[in-house]
Amino acid sequence: MSLSRSTGTGSTVAPSGCRWCGIEARGHGRQHVVGVGWHVWTAPTLQQRKERMLQRRAVRPVRKPGPGGR
Ligand SMILES: [Zn+2]
Secondary structure (H helix, E strand, O other), X not given: OOOOOOOOOOOXXXXXXOOOOOOOHXXXXXXXXXXXXXXXXXXXXXXXXXXXXXXXXHHOOOOOOOOOOO
């Protein structure tokens, strides 16, 4: 796995990540986002959680259920 910048598009966001920037609470601190400004971690909306979970699913490779799967 290569270390890519989290600012790129297409990166998955933790479902419990900040409402504004997507960073999780433990690593958040104060962040600046254009249009929002400086902010502390804010709980995402239910809709955001749902969308993020769906995004994660879409990115995760689908494994075919095979015989003797690990
Ligand atoms: Zn944030």
